Amino acid sequence: MQKIQDGESYVEQTFSRLSLVDGHFMGIEFEDCTFEHCDFSGAHFSRCKFIDCTFKHCNLSLMQVPSTRWFGVSFTECKLVGVDWTKADWPVFHLDSELSFKQCILNDASFFGLTLQELTLDECKCHEVDFREGDFSSSSMTHCDFTNSVFMRTNLQRVDFAESVNFNIDVLENKIDSAKFSRYEALSLLYSLNIELVD
Template identity: 45%
Template sequence: MADISDKQEYSGTRFEKADFSDRTIRDVVFEDCTFIRCDFSSAVVQQCRFTDCVFDQCNMSLLAVPETQFSGTEFTGTKMIGIDWTKAYWPTFDFYSQLVFKACILDSNNFFDLRLHESHFESCRIHNADFRQTELNKSVIQDCDLTDTLFMHTNLEGADFTGSHSFYIDVRENKTAKATFSAYEALNLLRVLDIRLAD
């Protein structure tokens, strides 16, 4: 198991069952690194950079990410409650974040006003998250539970919501052109229009 020191660079390093909870990690570059069953709960990763990294079955709840950049990063089976992604570093020239979330718990995450074009959310629980004013066009949001998650002035053009459920999306307040929804769940889009459907 590798440890992490501030102001270092790690490339192709594997971290397994490492406990970084409640710890502050500063100015570290991670490239093509793998984190397996690591604990980052209540940790702070400040001014770090994660490029083409994988987090598998980690606990990242209440992780703080001030000025940290994520690019081409994948999270699988990871618990990620209460993360404020707006505090991370999102360079203006990096048009696509290319983040992938699979079978993750993303409750109470804040994505407000971020550009997350073509991001990937698959089989995730996303309760009470904030996607207001977020650019999610051409993103994949499949088989997700979106209970009480906020969408307002959100760009969902070309997004794929196949299999996702429990969402409330006002088609008058969000961009939904060419977005894909499962037929049954698409009925939720009509609730705000105050119309009745006959069998």
């Protein structure tokens, strides 16, 4: 049985089918590590580092990440419901943390006020996610469902929303210069202008 110890460093290791529900971990560094079919739901990672790591088919729902650093991390087919990413450590000199989420469930997450330029969200379910006051410029948010997600004073310049649906973005409250939208879904942007659309 693989174990994760506080204060240790793990490099180029693969962790498979670990079940560490509600576990508490402190000061651990992971670099170039792969996590497959692991259950970290409710886990508490404090002052840890995940650098160039990959998560596949993992459950990370309600994970807590106080002062934990994420750089160059990709998540594929993972469940990340209710994660408050604002508690993590995001160095001001890294505008692009190279985070990638593909076919993930990110419902009820918070990215409030974060600068995560060039963020990748692909085929993700993003219901009731808080993107307010963040800078996500030059990101790719394609084929996603943004039902009830919140955008306000958000920098969405040059964001690619192609094939994404159910977003509610007020064009007067957000920066959307050079953003890309699918033609039909772009009509929803007009609702914030208090105008009447006719056929």
